[in-house]
Amino acid sequence: MTPATVPIVDLTDLGFEEGAHLLVRRALKDLPPGAELGVAGRGRDLPDRLSEWCGEHGHGVRPADDPDSGVRAWVVRGTGDGRWAEARRAGGPAPDGIVPRADPGWGLAARGALVEPGGPALPCDLIDRDLIWADIAPGLYTSAAAAQWNPDVAIPWDAEFTLPDELERAVVQVMTYLAENEQAALIVPARLLGRIHPHFREVQQLLAVQVADEARHLEVFSRRALLKGRALGTSSAGGRESLATLIAEPDFSLASFLLSVLGEGSLLNLLSFLDRHAPDPVTRQVTRLARQDEARHVAFGVAHIQHQAAVDPGLHGRLRAAVERRHDALSGTAGLGEDVLEALVVLAAGEWTPRGVRRGYERVRLLQREMYEGRRHRLIRLGFPADEAAELSALHTRNFM
Known part of the structure; x- marks a missing residue:
């Protein structure tokens, strides 16, 4: 894929603290792993905030090679989702999702929810x-x-x-x-x-x-x-x-x-x-x-x-x-x-x-x-x-x- 055909999302003046990551995530959603996304925008700290967000979610970032194009950085679609890469569903594949033995590490997550790793285990003993x-x-x-x-x-x-x-x-x-x-x-x-x-x-x-x-x-x-x-x-x-x-x-x-x-x-x-x-x-x-x-x-x-x-x-x-x-x-x-x-x-x-x-x-x-x-x-x-x-x-x- 050449730079001319790489999709670009323009954040204009929307900052990451205002939800810019939602637009980036949406643009990445249908791209295959390894594909690139150009990110444009006028935010002064855009490259730094974008790099931080991509690191958390398992995507790569490289600097823009042509400042005149308006692209501030290139995002490389990752294969995982950063801290969610090891996440597991709180339940099984059956329609009701009920498993024979529950994991205390799921904590209070609703049955069927994607559980981010980490967090305290639930102090309950009736798990079977x-x-x-x-x-x-x-x-x-x-x-x-x-x-x-x-x-x-x-x-x-x-x-x-x-x-x-x-x-x-x-x-x-x-x-x-x-x-x-x-x-x-x-x-x-x-x-x-x-x-x-x-x-x-x-x-x-x-x-x-x-x-x-x-x-x-x-x-x-x-x-x-x-x-x-x-x-x-x-x-x-x-x-x-x-x-x-x-x-x-x-x-x-x-x-x-x-x-x-x-x-x-x-x-x-x-x-x-x-x-x-x-x-x-x-x-x-x-x-x-x-x-x-x-x-x-x-x-x-x-x-x-x-x-x-x-x-x-x-x-x-x-x-x-x-x-x-x-x-x-x-x-x-x-x-x-x-x-x-x-x-x-x-x-x-x-x-x-x-x-x-x-x-x-x-x-x-x-x-x-x-x-x-x-x-x-x-x-x-x-x-x-x-x-x-x-x-x-x-x-x-x-x-x-």
């Missing part, structure tokens, strides 16, 4: 897809985001009702218990979130919505407890010990299993029970909406354990050990607080008669049986033999969560 993934995560996040509800709008806080003192006290106690459980259910996914590599954003997004769900549940359970001006109920030491074992579990899969598959799975039965026996419209709507959210949490927990069990033959042994370890740690505790148990009986009794109290106790025992059966069926779905599923379900904490 199979440790946190479930194929339903993207779709579940979409439905979860669409199903968010506003407590001020969705719940009839101004509904007119007055309950007998004993019944209102029972509602307050159960709501106090639920709020305490939701504290743990909020903390567990929140702690896991910061450990997940952002390459697996669907799981991050889903857990973020789960945290938002639990924060909303914490709000509405507390608001219902305080709705009629009563103070909150009691918090048992055994209940707090049970929840502390959930928070202390560092393993992602084991935490998901204990919280979502077993704990929140049992909570689904409790919320259905409260929906059936709610003595007022606010309590009924609070528990009904919370149950819809919790069902998604359980669905992800089950799907994740199914996914990991397919790639980790030792998972079932670790799950069993986690249940047994938690059972042993709580063996000296009282389990479900007496105040909570009695409150559930009062709600289910319907009347203050021997017959009503007996009916309340029978319904609470049926609730506990339903919780046991629900856990057993989920464990069988996860691949445990029927007898082992029954044994592990029976070892679950008496505090329900």
Whole structure:
């Protein structure tokens, strides 16, 4: 290519600090490596700034050999792009770009972005897809985001009702218990979130919505407890010990299993029970909406354990050990607080008669049986033999969560 046919870009008086490099880059874009581009312009420091920019982006520069032509310098198109020459995409070639193992060196780069070398590595330890993934995560996040509800709008806080003192006290106690459980259910996914590599954003997004769900549940359970001006109920030491074992579990899969598959799975039965026996419209709507959210949490927990069990033959042994370890740690505790148990009986009794109290106790025992059966069926779905599923379900904490 002779100088007469070499393309020339005229920057006129546009300086590099004003964006002149954009015009140079555009002019170079379609040139093959080794081709030349003439750069004209009136900027006094143009040759120096052009040489600096070309060095950063992998292009060569030679001085102009004919000042009368108006060309200040010749740029030789490089084969790379300077500091970007070693750049790699934050992801794979598949349509979704998700790779089995993410690189902490990608930092917070969006999946699929071209990552410039250098920069700090992200301090996250959950970088393997199979440790946190479930194929339903993207779709579940979409439905979860669409199903968010506003407590001020969705719940009839101004509904007119007055309950007998004993019944209102029972509602307050159960709501106090639920709020305490939701504290743990909020903390567990929140702690896991910061450990997940952002390459697996669907799981991050889903857990973020789960945290938002639990924060909303914490709000509405507390608001219902305080709705009629009563103070909150009691918090048992055994209940707090049970929840502390959930928070202390560092393993992602084991935490998901204990919280979502077993704990929140049992909570689904409790919320259905409260929906059936709610003595007022606010309590009924609070528990009904919370149950819809919790069902998604359980669905992800089950799907994740199914996914990991397919790639980790030792998972079932670790799950069993986690249940047994938690059972042993709580063996000296009282389990479900007496105040909570009695409150559930009062709600289910319907009347203050021997017959009503007996009916309340029978319904609470049926609730506990339903919780046991629900856990057993989920464990069988996860691949445990029927007898082992029954044994592990029976070892679950008496505090329900």
